[in-house]
Amino acid sequence: MAIPDPTPGARAALRADLTARVTDLLSSNRVVAAGGRYTRPARRTYPHQWLWDSCFHAIVYHQLGDRALAHDELRALFRAQVSSGPDRGRLPHMTFFGGGPGEADQDPEGARAYAREVSLWGDPRASTITQPPIVAEAVLRVGDAALWRELWRPLAAYYDWWLRRRDPRGEHLYVSFHMWEIGADATPRGDAACQRLLATGRSPRQPDDASHNPTARKRADMLTARYLMHDDLRGIDGDELAERIDEAEAQRRRLRLLGHVGVDMQAYLVRNLSDLATIGEAIGEAAAAARYRAEAAAIAAAVNRDLWDEEAGFYFDRWDEPSQVIRVRTPAPFVALYAGDLVPPGRAARLLDALADPDRFWTRWPIPTVARDEPSYDPDDYWRGSTWLNVNWFTLRGLIELHRRAEVPRALELARELARRTCELVDLAGFREYYRAGGRAAADDATTAPAGFGPDGFGWSGIVLDVFRMLDEELA
Numbered sequence: 001m002a003i004p005d006p007t008p009g010a011r012a013a014l015r016a017d018l019t020a021r022v023t024d025l026l027s028s029n030r031v032v033a034a035g036g037r038y039t040r041p042a043r044r045t046y047p048h049q050w051l052w053d054s055c056f057h058a059i060v061y062h063q064l065g066d067r068a069l070a071h072d073e074l075r076a077l078f079r080a081q082v083s084s085g086p087d088r089g090r091l092p093h094m095t096f097f098g099g100g101p102g103e104a105d106q107d108p109e110g111a112r113a114y115a116r117e118v119s120l121w122g123d124p125r126a127s128t129i130t131q132p133p134i135v136a137e138a139v140l141r142v143g144d145a146a147l148w149r150e151l152w153r154p155l156a157a158y159y160d161w162w163l164r165r166r167d168p169r170g171e172h173l174y175v176s177f178h179m180w181e182i183g184a185d186a187t188p189r190g191d192a193a194c195q196r197l198l199a200t201g202r203s204p205r206q207p208d209d210a211s212h213n214p215t216a217r218k219r220a221d222m223l224t225a226r227y228l229m230h231d232d233l234r235g236i237d238g239d240e241l242a243e244r245i246d247e248a249e250a251q252r253r254r255l256r257l258l259g260h261v262g263v264d265m266q267a268y269l270v271r272n273l274s275d276l277a278t279i280g281e282a283i284g285e286a287a288a289a290a291r292y293r294a295e296a297a298a299i300a301a302a303v304n305r306d307l308w309d310e311e312a313g314f315y316f317d318r319w320d321e322p323s324q325v326i327r328v329r330t331p332a333p334f335v336a337l338y339a340g341d342l343v344p345p346g347r348a349a350r351l352l353d354a355l356a357d358p359d360r361f362w363t364r365w366p367i368p369t370v371a372r373d374e375p376s377y378d379p380d381d382y383w384r385g386s387t388w389l390n391v392n393w394f395t396l397r398g399l400i401e402l403h404r405r406a407e408v409p410r411a412l413e414l415a416r417e418l419a420r421r422t423c424e425l426v427d428l429a430g431f432r433e434y435y436r437a438g439g440r441a442a443a444d445d446a447t448t449a450p451a452g453f454g455p456d457g458f459g460w461s462g463i464v465l466d467v468f469r470m471l472d473e474e475l476a
């Protein structure tokens with residue numbers, strides 16, 4: 001059906017149809033594990049629990065009106081939180097399926113991936129890196145005072161870990177040490193770091209195997225680089241644990257490996273530290289709340305001081321030690337719009353120029369994860385130009401937020417059109433991991449035909465229900 005101007009009845013029918021499909025999708029991806037239940041991103045390709053996926057799943061359950069499932073999805077994230085040592089508080093980016101009693105019986109095929117992950121990570125329960133820290137906003141959104149009290153300590157411990165461990169230069173700019181931490185695994189923002197690893201000519205200790213993430217293989221060299229990065233990170237952590245090198249040297253080596261300062265990552269932290277503060281204020285944790293608010297403000301100031309490029313009218317990431325600018329245009333600065341007043345209105349106007357530009361981001365099915373005029377742009381490729389629903393969802397919230405704080409009608413117009421096309425895309429192409437971004441909006445050729453890629457039945461694409469809600473509420 002055509003979303004642009006459906007009759008109210010047709011629109012309600014589409015929303016009801018998508019709601020039923022999302023309910024089925026999440027229930028077929030759900031597992032019961034020791035100590036909880038959670039939803040896998042996709043049964044075959046992603047058989048474990050992933051950190052930020054579960055945050056999206058919880059929000060979708062909340063949208064479906066299922067409080068218990070929403071709460072359990074978030075509780076389960078804390079099963080493998082690091083409880084001692086320098087990394088106490090960290091939440092893993094993956095908590096493995098298949099290691100607990102009874103799990104393997106639910107899905108023998110999924111359980112086969114368990115041994116592989118244990119050997120890759122050297123840990124029986126979970127990976128040893130993290131992912132975008134959006135758990136506080138999910139807890140705030142789906143929770144109530146009882147859940148906030150229950151999760152306060154582990155939640156605060158997670159953000160305390162970020163504050164303690166991931167601002168190695170003390171400049172209120174937080175770093176990722178592996179591409180898998182960024183959430184956008186194959187983004188060309190990591191290409192320089194990956195090329196440096198590939199230039200060594202080494203092979204990964206545990207090479208990729210055919211069963212693992214077929215969607216990531218289009219650029220096999222970049223996948224190899226991510227495994228090399230993983231080997232090196234484990235090597236540094238191993239050295240550190242064995243006390244062969246001191247912590248300062250270990251941090252220097254991690255920064256040299258990637259040391260990625262993402263604009264979107266800073267935005268997630270600004271938004272989530274503010275939301276954590278809101279939770280703290282609601283349950284009588286005023287002193288901690290004030291500390292988190294102050295840090296959110298300090299990050300916002302650092303982003304505007306160090307990552308904005310006035311000539312380009314864009315925020316750019318950094319990496320490496322000493323740090324270098326990554327001049328690749330991706331939607332990361334659009335995501336930043338959702339982080340309260342992080343982006344000043346004058347700068348937001350420049351970002352909207354880029355978003356609305358058909359030669360950059362306004363494709364037939366926006367938002368491409370890389371601008372069309374970048375050499376790395378491929379409208380069908382994994383995080384290298386294709387469209388991802390979570391990026392659209394953050395951006396939509398940012399556009400609505402921008403209008404709320406600074407009265408920017410253009411932001412609402414773009415949001416309305418983006419929301420309509422997002423719903424239409426999912427209706428036509430299904431619940432896929434990522435989608436064809438398409439060529440110029442007006443062109444009528446094969447590159448604009450709607451298409452989805454990666455596993456079918458991908459959980460977080462259910463977030464389209466919240467996009468529909470925005471269309472009917474904030475954007476009505």
Ligand code: GLC
Pocket residue numbers: 041046050052053183184185186
């Ligand atoms: C891919 C994505 C990552 C996601 C994971 C599970 O690795 O890049 O963001 O969390 O799949 O869906």
